[in-house]
Amino acid sequence: MDDSSHDIVEKYAHNHHRQQPQPQSLTQSLSQHLQPVQSGGELHRHLSGRHLNFIAIGGTIGTGFFLGMGTALAKAGPAGCLIAYVFVGSVLWCVMVSLGEMATYIPTAGAFSAYATRFVDDSLGFAVGWLYWFGWAITYALSLTAAGLILQYWAPHVNIGIIIAIFWTVFTLANFLPVRLFGELEMYLSSLKVLTVLGFILFGICVAAGVGQEGVLGFRFWHDPGAWHEYLVPGAVGKFVGVWAVLIQASFAYQGAELVGVGAGEARDPRKTVPRAIRFTYWGIMGLFVATMFLVTMLVPSNDPRLQNDTSDASASPLVIAAQRAGVKVLPDIINAVLLTAVLSSANANVYSGSRVLLALAEEGQAPRIFCRTDRRGIPTWAVAGTAALGLLGFLNLSASGGKVFDWLLNISGVAGLTTWASTCLSHLGFQRALRAQGVPRSSLPYVAPLQPWAAIYGLFFNVLVMLTQGFTVFIDWNVSDFFAAYISLILFAVLWAGHKIWYRQPFVGPAEADLVRGRYDQGERSVAVDEGI
Incomplete structure (x- = not known):
């Protein structure tokens, strides 16, 4: 965030951002509530590197990690799973290094929409920001619901509505804590997940070597039932379809790693x-995902019927299935407890990330200015409250008809992360063009991303491809309702972008007019010096 002592610099940057057309009368009345602010709330730079790491890890390792690997193995087989997860990891790397270069030079909260607005197009930033905010806000409702379902593993007669209400209150209040305390809480919650995964990796190595009751496993299950599975259609095409289905699933599972960029606006010494x-988060998440998936392919055959179990507790986790096959009886309860911790940690990160994106939208004039307000501790109270309010949609699951609506809302959240990844790569291409046009050498940046611009192009291409094909199964077995459920998020994105473009009629950002000044890293250093009394 910009310090108030830099108002003159900010006003200069804002006035030279680009010439915008005169709004119509109705637009003018709206713009009184939706206009860029020069210095909204003042976030405090109290997050350390370890806080950023664990916020991102906490938002990534959730039910998709503990439960999703089982369905992935059943769809594509061991070889197909590993190829899909490693490939998506390469796409994620391109996103992360592109984000790192921009977030280090201009560390701002809710970076994704801000970068798209500054370097590509106002309408793109508007659409990406609001879709991403809604995705995390509705995921908060999902996390609360999942926590209730997991607790019913031990107490099946407890009303899930009571559980949702309790956890909603706890984690909404947690996000009103000073950001340093919030970072510590998220670090401890995420640490339990990481320790569990590391423990499973050691356990898996021992079982594969012959400690379990099935003897030495090695690559036995790669030979029988085989390294590849056919999915939906027979033959080689079916094997490809299985890999592509897991590739899409892996794209959703990795989402959350980009939260490092969300916290950049509150990072201590962002340079x-x-x-x-970003380096630690990427390699940490990749290492945990790939190592766990590799061991799961060795410990659990891809035709085990329990992998297709549709429950939400630990019984469907391949980690639990591996322990049961090895003859370990106590692990299901342990994994279920960790799964509960994983979901609650995700809920904590959901409100944090959503509130910072909402703050960024308000600062760019794309959301009501009230969401810029922060209290004396640097907490964007209105943005936190607005994000947490959508968590109450979890109560829709208490009725059958409401549950159908909730499923549609969740489909929006799944693709929201992919639009963010794609826009990050596109924004970085615009950022590089702006640097060249304004005579700023990339070598002068505090962090220079490798393999650019090719990494950003690679990431942009495959993110857009996955977005367009993520509902491909509806074309194999056509169903109109399933089609809209799969593509409602892209339809909403198009409506947001087109609606904003038609209403405001603002041109795409030219590289010479792109804002490279407001919130720059050297201003952040001075702000930190003031905060710490240096």
């Missing part, structure tokens, strides 16, 4: 903290 956090 050093952000690049280090």
Whole structure:
């Protein structure tokens, strides 16, 4: 966030951002409530590198990790799973290094929509920001619901509505804590997940070597039932379809790693903290995902019927299935407890990330200015409250008809992350064009992303391809309702972008007019110096 002592610099940057057409009368009345602010709330830079790491890890390792690997193995087989997860990891790397270069130079909260607005198009930033905010806000409702379902593993007669209400209150209040305390809470919650995964990796190595009751496993299940599975259609095409289905699933599972960029606006010394956090987060998440998936393919055959179990507790987790096959009886309760911790940690990160994106939208004039307000501790109270309010949609699950609506809302959240990844790569291409046009050498940046611009192009291409094909199964077995459920998020994105473009009629951002000044890293350093009394 910009310090108030830099108002003159900010006004200069804002006035030279680009010439905008005169709004119509109705637009003018709206713009009184939706206009860029020069210095909204003042976030405090109290997040360390480890806080950023664990906020991102906490938002990534959730039910998709503990439960999703089982269905992935059943769809594509061991070889197909590993190829899909490693490939999506390469796309994620392109997103992360592109984000790192921008977030280090201009560390701002809710970076994705701000970068799209500054370097590509106002309408793109508007659409990406609102879709991403809604995705995390509705995921908060999902996390609360999942926590209730997991607790019913031990107490099946407890009303899930009571559980949702309790956890909603706890984690909404947690997001009103000073950001340093919030970071510590998220770090401890995420640490339990990481320790569990590391423990499973050690356990899996021992079982594969012959400690379990099935003897030495090695690559037995790669040979029988085989390294590849046919999915939906027979033959080689079916094997490809299985890999592509898992590739889409892996794209959803990795989402959350980009939360390092959300926290950049509150990072201490972002010039050093952000690049280090991005490297640690990426390699940490990739290592945990790929190592766990590799061991799961060795410990659990891809035709085990329990992998297709449609429950929400630990019984469907391949980690539990591996322990049961090895003869370990106590692990299901342990994994279920960790799964509960994973879901609650995700809920904590959901409100944090959503509130910072809402703050960024308000600062760029794309949301009501009230969401810029922060209290004396640097907490964007209105943005937190607005994001947390959508968590109450979890109560829709208490009725059958409401549950159908909730499922449609969740489909929006799944693709919201992919639109953010794609826009990050596109924004980085615009950022590089702006640097060249304004005579700023990339070598002068605090962090220079490798393999550019090719990494950003690679990431942009495959993110857009996955977005367009993520509902491909409806074309194999056509159903109109399933089609709209799969593509409602892209339809909403198009409506948001087109509606904003038609209403405001603003041109795409020219590289010479792109804003490279407001919120720059050297201003952040001065702000930190003031905060810490240096």
